[in-house]
Amino acid sequence: KNQVEQSPQSLIILEGKNCTLQCNYTVSPFSNLRWYKQDTGRGPVSLTIMTFSENTKSNGRYTATLDADTKQSSLHITASQLSDSASYICVVSRILTGGGNKLTFGTGTQLKVEL
């Protein structure tokens, strides 16, 4: 079954600290893995997209890693800010027979950054 599991479900950290969010997936055949940030009351915003051959990708203070062999990804946030408080969603794309792709969404990690 094609699934995306994220951990932890929620996380509270102090401003300025680093944190790492995890994503494990069983989606196959793999096409790419995406991380999105969703602020409360807003739509998700793309942070990174990684293909099979990419094992690290950065977007400012956000760094995503991918291990396609173990089917794991992580999102590392450096020097957290209050504005990082959001839900972070891992999405895995798989290739469909006959063309096209299908996205499987995780349920997200809710991050709260406090003073």
Place this chain on the structure above:
Amino acid sequence: NAGVTQTPKFQVLKTGQSMTLQCAQDMNHEYMSWYRQDPGMGLRLIHYSVGAGITDQGEVPNGYNVSRSTTEDFPLRLLSAAPSQTSVYFCASSSSGRYNSPLHFGNGTRLTVT
């Protein structure tokens, strides 16, 4: 550049009523889609379109209709609202429905069916 615009932001319906959720994008994207987001669940695909005049069903299409007469607009119609359709609905677009194009999401419509 407005991106993806959804209206209304909030809506309350009674069971059996119908309504249309509007979605418009100004990025000339071919691919557009509708998702619903429920607590404790990942986003689920309702319907999608790969271009004007072409639509197809996603994972949870029952109770919803779509049409795509222009590149810019992709409305979602609820035919006869049910309490199970209480959810937050997101419209998304991308330059291609394939591979490495990121989805651009609107800010959602929060629908409550009583």
